[in-house]
Amino acid sequence: MSETLANSTVREGDAGSDVAPRGTPVGSVGNVPVYGWGQAPPHLRTKTQLAADRLTVTEEQEKAPLAYIRTRDYGDVPLHDPAAAVKMRPLPSSTKARMAARRTCPECGKVRTVILRGPCSVCRERAEKERQRLLARTCAGCSTVRERPYSKEHRRCQDCRKEQLEKKRARIEAWLAEVTVCAGDDCTKRLGSKKAARTWLNERDWLLRPERTDLPDGFSGRPGWERRCPPCQEAYDTEQERLRAETQARYERQERERREAEARAAEERKRWAAAALADPDVLVLDTETTGLDDDARIVELAVLTARGEVLLDTLLNPGVPVPDDAAAIHGITTDALVGATTFSDVLVQLTGLLDGKRCLIYNKWYDVGRLRHELTLHYLDRSAAEATEEEAQAWAREQAATWLGAMQFEDVMIPYSDWVGEWSEYHGNNRWQALDGGHRAAGDCRAVLDCLHAMGESRGSEPSEGS
Template sequence: MSTTTAAAETEQIPSSRTETDPAPRPREFLGGLPVYGWGRAPAHLRTQTQMASERLKLADEQKPVAYLYIQRHGTFELYDPADAVKMKPLASSVKAKMAQRRTCPTCGKIRKYVVRGKQCTVCRDKARAEQQRREARTCWDCRTVRERRLPTHHRCPDCRRKQLDKRRQDAVAWVEKVTVCPGDGYGAGCSVKLVTKKEARAYQKGQGAERTWWSRAPHWPERCPSCAEAKRLRDAEEHAKRQAEYEEREKKRREAEQREAEERERWAAAALVDSDVLVLDTETTGLDEDARIVELAVLTSRGEILLDTLLNPGVPVPDDAADIHGITTEALAGAPTFSDVLVRLTGLLDGKRCLIYNKWYDVGRLRHELTLHYLDCSAVNATEEEAAAWAREQAAAWLDGMQFEDVMIPYSDWVGDWSEYWGNNRWQPLQGGHRAAGDCRAVLDCLRSMGRKYADEYATASVASGGTDEGTN
């Protein structure tokens, strides 16, 4: 580093000079200490890493005397080795371990660096060079290793002859191909001459002797006039066939979309006049897997409230969730628990069609509450794993006995707000004010919007069958 630079500058001083060189000039000062550039520091100063390599360590409270600045690396502290303390000599066992780490397993020589792997860099370079020399003597086709380096084509004489024979055959076949009309594609070529073989060979030779493929001249005809006309008619027929198939597929697709749209609208109109249809919604402590229900509401298809209650989850309501639905922990004091309303909820949903906006989320929250409920009812002498498995089975059995239907997907498809990013229709937000009963009413509004076209038809059918048409109002 700086020692090598200083020594080099000393050797360049002529012997006739008697005056000494001026002291190194620092580039700046940092904290009152000079900062030297690369190769400009006094020769006797050392960095901490250099002192460690010379078996020196800093004395107690030893301060740096200067700094060394290296571009793109930063500033390093320089110390005076005269103030340092000599390290204790290494033990023989430590030296042996260090030497073992620096010993190459291949050549057995001790290097100045730690040898990682099975070869040092010298052995690795030798092996790579040997592999390159061997590859230069190996035929690319038969992989035979010769005694001498192969020519630039990298093939032995036998393989080279085969290569040249194959190339000549390909050249002859190409000339035959471009000079004769290939025909209309339904049978053999019509054998009409398009260009002369002499012209084809001259154009082929002009593209290079070592080529394995050749291109046609742009002014050569690909077919004779009669075959070109036959190809044009065939291509036009195939295009018309593909166009007809495309139009038929598009017609079927549009008809299927119309049928699906009509089914969605009829499903919504029929749900509004069905006395066995209920709407359920929940408000929770969050969106995570452990979120608890804090409000539950069940309404009929006519908007009558069957259940609308707050639920005490037994855990605090996070502020971010309370900011959305306005239900705080204090408001839930004295409210019933989910277990308290489970019997009533079961009686309301049993044998009914329960419509939910984003069914998967609300059913997941019901599953979590049911699991916790049955976990409290598990056998006392059961293990924790057995109690949890039994609770999950009971929750699954309760949910399997109910009939849940989703409204969000049909309504989003009915709105048709297509997203190129998701490749699907965007889910529409529910404008219910983030309260359980209000969201249930918003679900009914979505059903009314979807089923407006067939509302009168299903209302009339409901009245004729002894039902009511209040759900269409």
């Protein structure tokens, strides 16, 4: 506890004195009074204050404090009588040595007040100053170290400074030769003298100067150097305008093509939804599971026709408890599945319903994954007894893949989310829409049919003209 807390509860010379409380309790914890800040009995101490005097509370004191003091940062802090406290046992010399070693600087060997993870701050500052002094005496070009610091302007030795200036002069000469000749194609007209260009280059504050009319030939009223003669500049501006027009036309064409593609995709989604509702070979499937993990089990399975007729709606006993968080979502508890049928018991019926039919699923990747897991477990139970575990698992996975490959599953979530069109900048596509079906298998199947009706309501089963 902080020293401020200690000063707020104890006055100098009051230790052990039996005086009346300085304040009235502001509350209680059980039958123990709670005092406000600075109003606690002065003879009581916190555990931090007792530790400063090498005292510690007993187990009885820990369980039954005499009072509490209410603080803003630490809550209600218990207070104890120092007369009932016991002296702390002295630390073993080995423990003291280990504690001191953790606070010892490896550079200077001094023991600091805090635990160190490397050199102390004094040694780090000394090393940084030495590094800066060495850097000032090291040539930035050839890394030669000398006794005196180099010039702060360039930090180079004489030879490296000469080389640096020669390179700078060469760059300036190349620039002067380039800017004093028109940059237009096949044009060699002079734009001004090198002296004028050098003067312009040496004026470091030219960007801040107002427009001038007394500039030599080759300069404009703007703060910059003209790179083309007037005829070439006019031709350049014309070409740039043409390029801008082409870019704008290309952008407008791409936008038009994108809108047309979106319109075709929207029309295709409507056509697909309307055709699915009118197709007698279309079924809707949904499952409820024990969770979202890869080993989650199916606890409810429903299959409906496109007209809403229930072909299968049953609870399935997965043989494992249903987690509370999953049961809180769909309401199917472990007790509700006692005596329910299993996935293996309904597999033949499910196979007969889905065989040769189009099966629509909202987020088919998840439900198909749960079906794959259940099928794998089903075939694993029926694998040959003499097969090894690895062979049995490989055979079960192969049989599950064969079963799923014979079915025709189609997803509804992606087309419906694209139909809603709630764009997500984070994901870079349309946001997936939640299915409002009450989190029960049959209810979710009916919600899928509602999505199909919403997508295809603007058109019948026949395609519109011109599509």
